[in-house]
Amino acid sequence: MTGEETARVLVTGATGQVGTELARAAWPAGLTPVMAGRETLDLSAPEAAATVVRDGAFSLVVNPAAYTAVDAAETDEALAERVNGEGPRALAMACATAGIPLIQISTDYVFDGTKAGPYVEDDPVAPLGAYGRSKLAGEVAVRAECPRHVILRTAWVFSAHGKNFVKTMLRLAAEKPELRVVADQHGCPTAAHDIARVVVEIARQIVLDGRDDAWGTYHMAGAGATTWHGFAEAIVAAQAARTGKRPPVHPITTAEFPTPAQRPANSVLDCGKLTRTFGLTPRPWPDTLADVLAELAG
Numbered sequence: 394m395t396g397e398e399t400a401r402v403l404v405t406g407a408t409g410q411v412g413t414e415l416a417r418a419a420w421p422a423g424l425t426p427v428m429a430g431r432e433t434l435d436l437s438a439p440e441a442a443a444t445v446v447r448d449g450a451f452s453l454v455v456n457p458a459a460y461t462a463v464d465a466a467e468t469d470e471a472l473a474e475r476v477n478g479e480g481p482r483a484l485a486m487a488c489a490t491a492g493i494p495l496i497q498i499s500t501d502y503v504f505d506g507t508k509a510g511p512y513v514e515d516d517p518v519a520p521l522g523a524y525g526r527s528k529l530a531g532e533v534a535v536r537a538e539c540p541r542h543v544i545l546r547t548a549w550v551f552s553a554h555g556k557n558f559v560k561t562m563l564r565l566a567a568e569k570p571e572l573r574v575v576a577d578q579h580g581c582p583t584a585a586h587d588i589a590r591v592v593v594e595i596a597r598q599i600v601l602d603g604r605d606d607a608w609g610t611y612h613m614a615g616a617g618a619t620t621w622h623g624f625a626e627a628i629v630a631a632q633a634a635r636t637g638k639r640p641p642v643h644p645i646t647t648a649e650f651p652t653p654a655q656r657p658a659n660s661v662l663d664c665g666k667l668t669r670t671f672g673l674t675p676r677p678w679p680d681t682l683a684d685v686l687a688e689l690a691g
């Protein structure tokens with residue numbers, strides 16, 4: 394065989410926050426990402442999506458694509474279930490048939506938030522809303538259909554691209570005299586580029602090192618816990634240095650900010666298993682926030 398062989402890695406959701414960072418990431422020699430957008434791999438048509446896996450001679454599939462509109466999912470649960478539950482099931486079955494592993498991206502919103510401390514991987518799940526239920530269905534399907542899987546639960550994802558809390562707060566800080574943000578929901582902001590770094594290294598260990606002892610579920614979220622209010626304050630403070638605008642960010646309760654979907658009061662993730670198994674440590678979220686704000690500032 395020639396020395397030019399490379400393992401093809403199918404990546405779904407090419408246009409999303411994580412997909413965009415996976416496309417830009419530094420992949421090692423020997424791994425070639427093959428990015429698939431919705432036009433070639435539509436998870437709302439699970440059977441058709443699975444044919445992409447069957448026909449592509451891949452060594453691994455990474456699935457960050459998802460229905461991510463948390464509030465809209467409450468009135469659109471059938472579609473969320475298809476994209477986040479049945480889509481991953483079809484991918485997992487196709488992966489198992491092809492004899493290749495699957496890295497599935499999941500969410501902190503599978504938890505109900507009633508635990509007092511950080512969540513570990515085998516804590517009981519009990520999603521509060523339709524989005525969390527649909528993502529949990531995806532986890533269950535992946536475990537059932539494709540034993541060689543890594544499910545990576547992340548949280549509060551932000552990046553310079555797409556729709557996210559950081560960009561919403563920057564817009565509000567530019568437009569409003571003051572902001573009101575919930576201070577009783579605790580979690581871990583996570584930069585999409587840090588998720589991509591971790592996914593690439595897990596892919597390297599699985600495909601290039603031939604690691605066969607690490608299948609299962611892992612938490613991967615920015616180091617350091619905060620609240621949405623704490624996160625907003627950090628965003629507005631950092632931005633003030635650039636714009637001179639620093640509207641006050643008032644802490645409010647969840648009851649003062651009604652939304653269609655209920656969100657967990659605590660979804661802080663303990664990422665120790667990721668570190669112990671793969672030697673990977675999520676970066677502190679304030680450092681990754683600085684990266685993203687610098688990228689947005691150009």
Ligand SMILES: NC(=O)C1=CN([C@@H]2O[C@H](COP(=O)(O)OP(=O)(O)OC[C@H]3O[C@@H](n4cnc5c(N)ncnc54)[C@H](OP(=O)(O)O)[C@@H]3O)[C@@H](O)[C@H]2O)C=CC1
Pocket residue numbers: 405406407408409410411412430431434435436437438456457458459460461476498499500501528546547548549550551555556585
């Ligand atoms: N965003 C967050 O805060 C968090 C996200 N997660 C999980 O991380 C993963 C990545 O999230 P993130 O990058 O932020 O998501 P985005 O919302 O930024 O991107 C979602 C991606 O999925 C694609 N997509 C949506 N519907 C379909 C479909 N029917 N078929 C194929 N592709 C589809 C979108 O395509 P298009 O551009 O065409 O719409 C887009 O590329 C998801 O699995 C999500 O559940 C976990 C925790 C937090």
Ligand SMILES: Cc1cn([C@H]2C[C@H](O)[C@@H](COP(=O)(O)OP(=O)(O)O[C@H]3O[C@@H](C)C(=O)[C@@H](O)[C@H]3O)O2)c(=O)[nH]c1=O
Pocket residue numbers: 461462463464500501502547548549550557558561565572573574575578621650652656
């Ligand atoms: C815009 C705004 C939001 N909020 C609150 C509402 C909510 O409780 C919290 C976050 O709102 P968002 O809608 O940005 O975030 P949300 O859509 O809940 O984000 C979630 O997305 C999915 C995909 C995940 O998997 C989760 O990990 C999580 O990141 O902030 C305020 O308090 N004030 C505001 O001005």
Ligand SMILES: [Mg+2]
Pocket residue numbers: 462463464
């Ligand atoms: Mg939202």
